[in-house]
Amino acid sequence: MMDAVRDVCVIGLGLIGGSVLRAAKAAGRTVWGATAGKEDADKARAEGFDIVSVDEALSRSAEALVVLAVPLPALPDLLRKVPEGTRLTDVTSVKGPVHDAVHRYAPHARFVGGHPMAGTSRSGWDAGSASLFDNAAWVVTPEEADDHLNDVIRLALDLKAHVVPTTPEEHDEAVARISHLPHIMAAILASVGADGGPLAMALAAGSFGDGTRVAGSRPELVRAMCEGNRDALLMAVDDALGRLGAARGSLASTGGLAKTIEAGHEGRNALVDQPNRTPITIDLTKPGALAALRNLGSRGGRVVGLNGSIAQAETS
Amino acid sequence: MMDAVRDVCVIGLGLIGGSVLRAAKAAGRTVWGATAGKEDADKARAEGFDIVSVDEALSRSAEALVVLAVPLPALPDLLRKVPEGTRLTDVTSVKGPVHDAVHRYAPHARFVGGHPMAGTSRSGWDAGSASLFDNAAWVVTPEEADDHLNDVIRLALDLKAHVVPTTPEEHDEAVARISHLPHIMAAILASVGADGGPLAMALAAGSFGDGTRVAGSRPELVRAMCEGNRDALLMAVDDALGRLGAARGSLASTGGLAKTIEAGHEGRNALVDQPNRTPITIDLTKPGALAALRNLGSRGGRVVGLNGSIAQAETS
Numbered sequence: 001m002m003d004a005v006r007d008v009c010v011i012g013l014g015l016i017g018g019s020v021l022r023a024a025k026a027a028g029r030t031v032w033g034a035t036a037g038k039e040d041a042d043k044a045r046a047e048g049f050d051i052v053s054v055d056e057a058l059s060r061s062a063e064a065l066v067v068l069a070v071p072l073p074a075l076p077d078l079l080r081k082v083p084e085g086t087r088l089t090d091v092t093s094v095k096g097p098v099h100d101a102v103h104r105y106a107p108h109a110r111f112v113g114g115h116p117m118a119g120t121s122r123s124g125w126d127a128g129s130a131s132l133f134d135n136a137a138w139v140v141t142p143e144e145a146d147d148h149l150n151d152v153i154r155l156a157l158d159l160k161a162h163v164v165p166t167t168p169e170e171h172d173e174a175v176a177r178i179s180h181l182p183h184i185m186a187a188i189l190a191s192v193g194a195d196g197g198p199l200a201m202a203l204a205a206g207s208f209g210d211g212t213r214v215a216g217s218r219p220e221l222v223r224a225m226c227e228g229n230r231d232a233l234l235m236a237v238d239d240a241l242g243r244l245g246a247a248r249g250s251l252a253s254t255g256g257l258a259k260t261i262e263a264g265h266e267g268r269n270a271l272v273d274q275p276n277r278t279p280i281t282i283d284l285t286k287p288g289a290l291a292a293l294r295n296l297g298s299r300g301g302r303v304v305g306l307n308g309s310i311a312q313a314e315t316s
Numbered sequence: 317m318m319d320a321v322r323d324v325c326v327i328g329l330g331l332i333g334g335s336v337l338r339a340a341k342a343a344g345r346t347v348w349g350a351t352a353g354k355e356d357a358d359k360a361r362a363e364g365f366d367i368v369s370v371d372e373a374l375s376r377s378a379e380a381l382v383v384l385a386v387p388l389p390a391l392p393d394l395l396r397k398v399p400e401g402t403r404l405t406d407v408t409s410v411k412g413p414v415h416d417a418v419h420r421y422a423p424h425a426r427f428v429g430g431h432p433m434a435g436t437s438r439s440g441w442d443a444g445s446a447s448l449f450d451n452a453a454w455v456v457t458p459e460e461a462d463d464h465l466n467d468v469i470r471l472a473l474d475l476k477a478h479v480v481p482t483t484p485e486e487h488d489e490a491v492a493r494i495s496h497l498p499h500i501m502a503a504i505l506a507s508v509g510a511d512g513g514p515l516a517m518a519l520a521a522g523s524f525g526d527g528t529r530v531a532g533s534r535p536e537l538v539r540a541m542c543e544g545n546r547d548a549l550l551m552a553v554d555d556a557l558g559r560l561g562a563a564r565g566s567l568a569s570t571g572g573l574a575k576t577i578e579a580g581h582e583g584r585n586a587l588v589d590q591p592n593r594t595p596i597t598i599d600l601t602k603p604g605a606l607a608a609l610r611n612l613g614s615r616g617g618r619v620v621g622l623n624g625s626i627a628q629a630e631t632s
Contacts, residue, residue, distance in 0.1 A: 188556050201494075205452065251546060252550055274518075316514065
């Protein structure tokens with residue numbers, strides 16, 4: 001078995017990249033970073049981090065794990081610079097388009113896709129923290145079970161996240177429903193509320209405040225995230241349109257909303273009442289390990305530890 | 317000028333009624349209550365409150381302010397029992413249908429509609445508290461400016477709320493947008509998310525949690541609230557459907573969501589950046605006082621004090 005890769009290079013030092021850099025250092029890793037944003041670079045340097053140019057960061061990374069933490073549109077230019085054999089992962093909120101970009105622009109790199117399910121409505125280096133990933137789900141989208149996957153899993157676990165393995169397609173469909181659609185719905189709700197004028201705003205309280213919170217996020221970041229997952233998001237929006245239209249029809253015709261409200265209550269319960277989890281192990285050196293990992297994620301399970309090549313997991 | 321009415325009778329001891337009873341007592345009022353729910357009555361009695369039958373509560377209330385805190389469907393039967401000249405207000409989340417019911421079933425009572433914009437996803441006596449209305453907006457829908465209105469305003473202020481005067485129609489349209497539609501949207505979002513299966517639920521975090529929070533409320537209460545405001549809610553749902561359909565069309569045709577996301581961001585800002593308020597006074601004995609109050613509420617203003625018949629208000 002190959003030695004575990006301990007050094008971490010982070011490219012892009014916004015909320016997520018900056019938090020990976022801090023959390024990896026806090027976990028005892030040797031870290032360095034690079035960013036096109038001069039302001040974030042200066043702030044990171046002022047906090048004692050080793051920040052260099054993108055080219056230098058990559059040139060140092062032959063024996064490191066390189067975390068791509070730039071926005072999706074910046075990925076192609078960055079990937080073209082990546083040397084053959086570089087160990088890559090990423091933290092982008094969509095996975096299908098990232099896998100496509102890696103295959104196209106850095107086909108000789110080694111790649112496991114990643115997406116930590118953590119964030120705030122703030123952005124930039126200043127918004128980050130070493131504890132951002134504590135107890136968060138960290139999606140990985142491996143194409144094979146190998147030592148590079150083990151290194152990516154080990155990094156996520158060191159950052160105090162748990163690891164949810166799946167395919168790029170299943171990831172993108174799931175996040176369309178639970179991350180991107182909520183931003184669309186929040187935007188629609190905020191607009192309809194504001195259309196009600198000053199009286200409506202003066203009366204708005206808990207339910208409107210909760211339902212519109214993420215509409216306070218920076219619009220350009222929300223757009224990049226949602227537009228980058230167009231195909232899966234269209235399906236989720238169609239599902240919402242169908243259900244909202246059905247609610248409208250029922251309210252208009254019978255005056256009743258039972259089906260809508262009860263289905264929503266059950267859906268909320270599915271979130272709150274997470275199933276009991278059973279510990280299992282998966283030997284990542286065995287044939288079928290990749291399928292076992294994907295099956296674990298599909299069923300709502302996760303990897304919570306890694307002992308050599310033995311993944312400690314919880315399934316439901 | 318007539319003496320201010322100090323005694324308070326509360327009928328219905330759920331979350332809101334139970335909180336009015338507690339808060340009015342905490343404010344030094346003499347209070348008594350009644351409820352059809354034996355369990356809530358026993359709990360309230362055990363906490364030292366004077367709980368009697370509905371008939372007795374009403375028979376004691378010739379010189380009291382009677383707060384109707386029962387669900388909308390229970391109002392007609394209750395109103396039929398109300399003696400002529402009784403001073404009524406209510407705390408129901410819809411105002412047009414309540415005004416209609418009072419005119420029909422208790423035409424000789426004195427009535428000012430009310431709606432405190434406070435609540436939690438919990439319900440029943442146990443969920444209430446004396447501080448539920450601290451800093452909350454308390455809508456009043458007076459049909460004239462008189463001593464009874466003053467009594468209702470004084471109660472809301474004693475309970476540490478501020479008072480937003482408006483018409484039943486404007487109230488119902490505003491709350492459809494900022495209270496009832498959020499429940500529909502939360503239900504739709506929770507359903508679409510749960511459709512994504514265990515993987516989606518395992519990945520759900522901040523935005524989905526916020527956007528679906530009120531879907532955890534008791535379905536029968538949400539239904540009663542939303543279905544009771546059917547006409548205004550239909551308009552709000554149509555607004556949301558139109559905007560969601562436009563977002564869908566834009567995403568499918570151009571791949572862009574700029575208009576949706578930016579309008580949502582502006583709407584959220586309209587909530588967060590409440591306007592600066594200027595202190596004014598309104599003499600409630602002057603002709604035009606009712607129109608002045610309604611105008612205040614339409615513009616997002618509120619009454620924050622009452623000195624005799626002089627309302628201390630803030631306008632924007």
